[in-house]
Amino acid sequence: MTAVSATNATLPPLRQDAGVIGLVGLAHLISHFSQLLLAPLFPWLKDALNASYVELGFLMTIFFVTSCAVQAASGFLVDRHGPRPVLFAGLALVGTAAFGFAASTSYWMMAGFAVVAGLGNGVFHPVDYTLLNKRVSAKRLGHAYSVHGITGSLGWALAPALMVPLAIAYSWRVALATAGVLAWAVLVVLLSQRHQLALPRTAPAQSHSSKAPEATFDFLRIPAVWMCFAFFFVYAVVLSVVQAFAPEAARHLHDVPVALVAGCLTVYMVCSAGGMVLGGFLAADPTRCEKIVAAGFGMAAVVALVIGLAPLPALAIPVMFGAMGFASGLAGPSRDLLVKRSTPENASGRVFGIVYSGLDIGQAVAPLLFGSLMDHGHYTGVWLGLVAAQALLITSAFNVRKARRTALAPA
Incomplete structure (x- = not known):
């Protein structure tokens, strides 16, 4: 067998790689979608909450500061427990936050659910790239990153396109509740295809080694x-x-x-x-x-x-x-x-x-x-x-x- 044919023989089927890329991309869309849940609705929220634009902007600050802290920490959870349970938790939290926003009756309730949304959003990048790097063949990784970026951009585009018309036709609460339904619907899809998000089994780590704690942080x-x-x-x-x-x-x-x-x-x-x-x-x-x-x-x-x-x-x-x-x-x-x-x-x-x-x-x-x-x-x-x-x-x-x-x- 030639080197080329050997390489092709070991290349995973396109359908297998495409399935992982599609599921990860769908989750990434929800991540970017969650980042613009509130901003398109500021004109409605300003009157409903009797808040200034500075106060509304601070809700976004709360979201991103929380997401930053979680993003750094969640990578350790992903490496220890695998990306799949962390991803499911993130999607569940984003959906919960959207429903919480819809039910909020005060600015401080909104602030509390901004923390919940940040907790959910913070897990996606460590999860996504771990899944792509370990489940997608190296020759298709560039395309995987391409799809990942595209779905993120589509998530940003979807948020105002969905939320504003719903707010105009019904109310800002209906718009946010719909966002929660969307996040949980994606969670259901990923749960039904969870076998595609499982990492290959590897040899168990020797956690009893005296050098294990140091190795955990060696990448820093x-x-x-x-x-x-x-x-x-x-x-x-x-x-x-x-x-x-x-x-x-x-x-x-x-x-x-x-x-x-x-x-x-x-x-x-x-x-x-x-x-x-x-x-x-x-x-x-x-x-x-x-x-x-x-x-x-x-x-x-x-x-x-x-x-x-x-x-x-x-x-x-x-x-x-x-x-x-x-x-x-x-x-x-x-x-x-x-x-x-x-x-x-x-x-x-x-x-x-x-x-x-x-x-x-x-x-x-x-x-x-x-x-x-x-x-x-x-x-x-x-x-x-x-x-x-x-x-x-x-x-x-x-x-x-x-x-x-x-x-x-x-x-």
């Missing part, structure tokens, strides 16, 4: 892990600016009609998903992932610079958002491979938990800086800050490679 000594953490912190800043401030800043700079501004983020997310499809093919060769990340975010930075400084017609702005989204999406699967290549064997949950907690921290910090720029009318400054963050992503990607090579170099 790897410089590349912390460089990945920094990379995702900056990535979260970029994402937060695009989602919360960039469309409005572009409206002021280029006199964009409100109707066009409302569609900019949707265009960005849809084009980002398209970029991730192509990015999945480009990520087939893991050795070039840093170059793909640099190229993607480099193109996105150029587009952002043009929007921030050049005189553009209003109709061009959604197109520019689409180009920026496609370029960023192109880098998505390779971005995840940066972490995969820095992850020690049997530490996937812990590494992805620590690294992706940078996302929550970045999304909690970015509004403070860029919100201040918006309040003071520094709309060009918002776009230049976005360009700077995208440029920093390029540098961070190559720093991850440098840190990884340093760790692998012989002493």
